[in-house]
Amino acid sequence: MKIRLDNVMKTFETFRAVHGVSLEIESGELVALLGPSGSGKTTILRMVAGLEYADAGHIYFGAEDATDIPVRDRSVGFVFQHYALFPHMTVAENIAFGMKVSKVRRDKAAIDTRVTELLRLVQLDGLGQRFPGQISGGQRQRVALARALAVDPKVLLLDEPFGALDANVRRDLRRWLREIHQELGITTLFVTHDQEEALDLADRVVILDKGRIVQQGTPEEVCRNPASAFVMNFLGDTNRFSAAVSGGVARLGDAKIPAPGFADGPVEIFLRPSDLGWSHAGEGIAATVARVIDRPAGRRILALTATGEAVELDVAPETVVSAQQKGVITIERARVYAAA
Amino acid sequence: MSAHVNGRPPRVGDAPAFRRALIGIVLSLVAIVIIAPLAIIGYQAFSQGLQVYAAAIAHPDTLHAIGLTVVTALIAVPINTAFGVAAAWAITKFDFWGRRFLLVVIEIPFSISPIVAGVAYLFVYGLQGLFGPALESADIKILFALPGIVLASMFVTAPFVARELIPLMQAQGRDLEEAATSLGASGWRTFFSVTLPNIRWALLYGVVLCNARVMGEFGAVSVVSGNIRGQTNTLPLHIELLYHDYQTAGAFAAASILALLAVVTLVAKVLLERQGAGRARRSPALAAPRAAPKTASAEVSS
Numbered sequence: 001m002k003i004r005l006d007n008v009m010k011t012f013e014t015f016r017a018v019h020g021v022s023l024e025i026e027s028g029e030l031v032a033l034l035g036p037s038g039s040g041k042t043t044i045l046r047m048v049a050g051l052e053y054a055d056a057g058h059i060y061f062g063a064e065d066a067t068d069i070p071v072r073d074r075s076v077g078f079v080f081q082h083y084a085l086f087p088h089m090t091v092a093e094n095i096a097f098g099m100k101v102s103k104v105r106r107d108k109a110a111i112d113t114r115v116t117e118l119l120r121l122v123q124l125d126g127l128g129q130r131f132p133g134q135i136s137g138g139q140r141q142r143v144a145l146a147r148a149l150a151v152d153p154k155v156l157l158l159d160e161p162f163g164a165l166d167a168n169v170r171r172d173l174r175r176w177l178r179e180i181h182q183e184l185g186i187t188t189l190f191v192t193h194d195q196e197e198a199l200d201l202a203d204r205v206v207i208l209d210k211g212r213i214v215q216q217g218t219p220e221e222v223c224r225n226p227a228s229a230f231v232m233n234f235l236g237d238t239n240r241f242s243a244a245v246s247g248g249v250a251r252l253g254d255a256k257i258p259a260p261g262f263a264d265g266p267v268e269i270f271l272r273p274s275d276l277g278w279s280h281a282g283e284g285i286a287a288t289v290a291r292v293i294d295r296p297a298g299r300r301i302l303a304l305t306a307t308g309e310a311v312e313l314d315v316a317p318e319t320v321v322s323a324q325q326k327g328v329i330t331i332e333r334a335r336v337y338a339a340a
Numbered sequence: 341m342s343a344h345v346n347g348r349p350p351r352v353g354d355a356p357a358f359r360r361a362l363i364g365i366v367l368s369l370v371a372i373v374i375i376a377p378l379a380i381i382g383y384q385a386f387s388q389g390l391q392v393y394a395a396a397i398a399h400p401d402t403l404h405a406i407g408l409t410v411v412t413a414l415i416a417v418p419i420n421t422a423f424g425v426a427a428a429w430a431i432t433k434f435d436f437w438g439r440r441f442l443l444v445v446i447e448i449p450f451s452i453s454p455i456v457a458g459v460a461y462l463f464v465y466g467l468q469g470l471f472g473p474a475l476e477s478a479d480i481k482i483l484f485a486l487p488g489i490v491l492a493s494m495f496v497t498a499p500f501v502a503r504e505l506i507p508l509m510q511a512q513g514r515d516l517e518e519a520a521t522s523l524g525a526s527g528w529r530t531f532f533s534v535t536l537p538n539i540r541w542a543l544l545y546g547v548v549l550c551n552a553r554v555m556g557e558f559g560a561v562s563v564v565s566g567n568i569r570g571q572t573n574t575l576p577l578h579i580e581l582l583y584h585d586y587q588t589a590g591a592f593a594a595a596s597i598l599a600l601l602a603v604v605t606l607v608a609k610v611l612l613e614r615q616g617a618g619r620a621r622r623s624p625a626l627a628a629p630r631a632a633p634k635t636a637s638a639e640v641s642s
Contacts, residue, residue: 051518071522078522084515088537097533098523151523 001062001154001187002027003048008057010043017043019211020057028185030178032198035208036234041191042159044208048189049157050074061154077148077186081160083140085132091143092128095119098151118146121180138169145177149184158190162197174201195235199223207231229337232270239276239311241269242339250336253285253305253329259336266339273300275333276313278321284328287311291323303329381599384592396593401570405578406597411486412574413554416493420554421547424501429535431502432509433517443506446499457495458563461488465564484566489574492560497550504546505539512538541615548612552605556598 003025010018018040025031033041046052048059050071058067066074085094092115099111106114119125122142124135132140141161148156161177162170178201181188192198198205199219206216215227226232233240243250243257246264250257259267277284278301287303290310294300299319303311311329315321386393396402430436431443449457463469465482475482482488516538520530536543558576565572569581575598582591 049522051522071518072524072526074522075524076522078519080515080519082515084519086516086520086534086538097520097525101520101523101525101529101533103524147519147523 002060003155003187003189004060005044005048006058006060008044008047008054008059010040010047010052010055017211018047018054021208021211021213022057023206023213023216025187025189027187030181030188030201030203031190032202032205033189033191033208034193034195034198034205034234036193038210039208040211041193041208045157045159045189045191048155049076049078051078075151075154077145077151077153077156079141079144079148079156079158079161081163083132083144085140085143085147087132089131090128091124091130091132091135092119094132094143095128095147095150098147102151114150118150121149122146123176136169137165138173141165141173145180149186154187156186156188158188160192161190162194163192170197177201199235207234209234226335229268229270229340232335232337237273237312239271239273239313241271241309243267243269245336252331252334255284255331257331257334257336262336262338268337268339270335270337271311271331272333273312273314275331276311277330277332278303278313278315278319279328279330282328282330284330285311287327287329289321289323289325289327292321305329378599381592381595384588385596387592388589392589393593393596396587396590397597399590401573402578402582402590402594404570405573405575405594408486408489408573409555409575412489412493413551415490416497416554417547417551420494420497420550421501421543423498424503424505424546424550425543427502428505428509428539429531431506433514446502449496449498450503454492454496454557454559455563458492458560461492461495461560461564465491483564484568484572486572488564489561489572492564493554493557496557496560497553500550500553501543501546504542504549508539508542509535541612545609545612548605548608552601555601 003023005021005023007020007022008018009016009020021040021044023044033044035041043052047054050066050069054067058065060066061074071078085091086097089097095115095118096111099106099114115128116125119128122145124139124142124146127135127139132143135143145158145161162173165173174197190201199222202219204216205219205222207214207222209230215222215231217225222231223235226235229240232238241252243252244265245259245262245267248258248260248262250259250262250267250269252269257269285305287305289301289303291302292299293302294317298314298317299321301313301315301321303313305311313329321327427442427446431439462483464471465475465488466472467476480487482491516534517530520534521527525533555574556576557574558580561574562577562580565574565577567573567577567581569578573581575594579591579594579598582594
């Protein structure tokens with residue numbers, strides 16, 4: 001089912017949560033709504049579900065205008081951040097709930113068969129008789145997904161699906177959700193504030209800031225070509241410098257950074273830690289090492305430039321470097337944005 | 341050893357003299373203020389023998405008072421339960437203008453003297469009152485009759501159920517109801533299969549407290565009932581009447597029934613608290629009354 005949002009707006013009392021958002025999600029696509037808290041991502045998801053009504057604009061499911069269809073009749077599967085499993089029902093009863101209350105009558109045997117099927121799909125065979133309080137967080141998450149899938153929704157919506165889980169469980173569940181999506185091909189929209197999660201899981205990432213879409217594209221597009229300083233900053237660690245362009249070239253220390261298309265004047269230059277290198281001499285920014293942080297994948301140097309600006313850079317694990325050492329930060333890649 | 345229990349330095353208030361004095365004061369107060377009067381009721385009720393006790397209870401006026409009290413409770417408690425559930429639901433699940441105001445207003449009967457409620461009802465439904473003439477011409481009798489007694493009891497006990505439910509339902513949030521609705525459940529279905537099972541103990545707890553108060557209410561009812569023996573006297577009013585008539589054994593016999601009700605309420609309260617009612621402090625995800633022992637759930641959810 002293709003979903004289309006057309007200029008959707010939502011205001012809470014005096015706070016404008018969503019400003020005219022238009023978005024298309026192709027049938028079978030897995031899309032992430034990514035943004036900091038307060039960016040309106042959850043509100044958009046809840047409007048697609050019908051848990052909030054849009055103040056203006058339209059939401060289409062396929063060709064049908066779903067804007068005013070109540071959540072009960074919208075046939076969406078919604079997975080809540082804290083799962084919202086019914087604590088007084090067993091896992092099997094939770095999964096069966098949607099089928100039992102459905103207007104489509106199903107006999108008990110059919111429901112039981114479907115519950116067993118779904119338990120197998122979410123790899124929880126044999127746990128049907130447990131209560132939600134008796135299983136782990138990751139298992140609860142999977143029960144919530146099975147419950148949402150039980151009613152054959154047109155769309156699957158997930159609100160911060162892995163937010164409450166620890167890092168290892170989260171990574172496993174992410175891979176697993178991707179597999180389930182591949183298997184079922186259901187149109188899926190999920191909300192996250194974790195850029196790694198969005199990039200890892202989604203076909204397409206929609207980045208939001210203050211109730212507006214600031215960029216959307218495949219993970220590759222948004223990573224390689226961030227549309228604005230905000231996106232650049234939000235997607236990962238960056239170092240920001242103010243510099244001046246003259247004749248299409250910006251200068252940082254004695255490094256020259258091409259800035260084609262920028263008029264002479266101030267600009268902002270963003271450098272990821274991995275875009276930088278450390279060398280004893282050469283063209284770059286002169287700096288002194290303040291501290292070295294060792295990580296499994298390499299070493300991160302915290303350095304101070306001559307003008308006192310802190311810079312973080314990642315170097316290979318073999319690099320021999322220690323605090324107080326003087327050297328030069330070399331620049332391999334840089335992104336230039338107009339000064340704010 | 342006295343100052344250093346188990347070899348540790350004393351915590352605040354751990355000094356033995358202080359501890360003993362505090363416990364002593366509390367115990368004697370409980371004995372004088374609570375235990376002794378209750379014991380006296382039991383003693384006085386049976387002071388002239390079981391037969392006098394039985395006769396006092398079996399007196400038509402006493403039986404009528406018991407009957408009236410039960411009927412009042414049978415009407416007032418269900419209405420207030422429905423009101424309490426509706427109010428708690430509205431306050432915790434909807435956003436509307438005046439929500440906070442409603443939350444405060446519901447608590448008014450707790451902070452106001454019941455006699456004020458009684459007098460207020462006089463001014464509203466009495467002959468000289470707001471609706472008095474209209475009611476009289478329609479031949480509807482509210483004051484000095486059952487409707488007045490029920491209304492006064494309802495006023496006094498209006499907050500009991502709502503107050504038990506609101507903190508619990510606030511803690512549970514709206515997720516469960518939203519989940520049920522998104523799965524296609526109707527409003528009623530959501531209430532009966534999702535909301536009610538999760539609030540049932542707190543609800544029962546509120547009903548028990550509400551019932552005890554309805555049956556025991558004196559002040560408001562005494563103003564609106566007119567104290568007509570054998571007609572509009574509830575049990576508490578009847579006890580006062582007997583007492584003023586110097587029928588001590590009868591008064592204490594009737595009082596022993598109310599005291600018995602209090603004991604039953606207390607036992608019910610303790611049992612319900614074991615089921616988790618009366619403290620809405622658990623995480624919604626783990627609020628399952630039938631959940632595994634704490635240790636097991638802590639293990640798997642880590």
